[in-house]
Amino acid sequence: MPDLSHGDDVAAVNSLRSAVMRLSRRLKHQRVDESLSPTEMSVLGTLAGCGSATPGELARKEHVQPPSMTRIVALLEAKGLVRLEPHPEDRRQKVVTSTEQAETMLKESRRKRNAWLADLAAGLDDEDWAKLREAAPVLEKLAHL
Structure with a gap:
């Protein structure tokens, strides 16, 4: 566990935060559909990874308020990227499901972002690339804590 009273740990945490934020911003620009917000x-992506969900479940997973998720889902539905279906057990709720159009767009987006990252990584030497490969699972774990 990092000791934030220790100078080296403070510097490492600061460097990690800065690098992740900068890389994330650059990665967000590698989009296939510029009309979609990063939140959309x-x-x-959440629907692709977790399957269908209610707007409330999506709001929790995305850390937004339910009224905001209702607006986001409505925008995605208007663009033909999700469809709303009756909840199988609770008629008061709807279930959000991604469409084939959304799945195709996400696949192309992942391809484009992966290619961009691969081009960046091609500039690394073998030692740095090995370190990055080892760090990837740790970064993934941090992203899901």
Whole structure:
């Protein structure tokens, strides 16, 4: 566990935060559909990874308020990227499901972002690339804590 009273740990945490934020911003620019906000793309990614969900479940997973998620889902539905279906057990609720159009767009977006990252990584030497490969699972774990 980092000791934030220790100078080296403070510097490492600061460097990690800065690098992750900068890389994230650059990665967000590698989009296939510029009309979608990063939040809309994130919701589609969540649906792709977790399957269908109610707007309330999506709001929790995306850390937004339910009224905001209702608006996001409505925008995605208007763009033909999700469809709302009756909840199988609770008629008061709807279930949000991504469409084939959304899945195709996400696949192309992942391809484009992966290619961009691969081009960046091609500039690393073998030692740095090995370190990055080892760090990837740790970064993934941090992203899901």
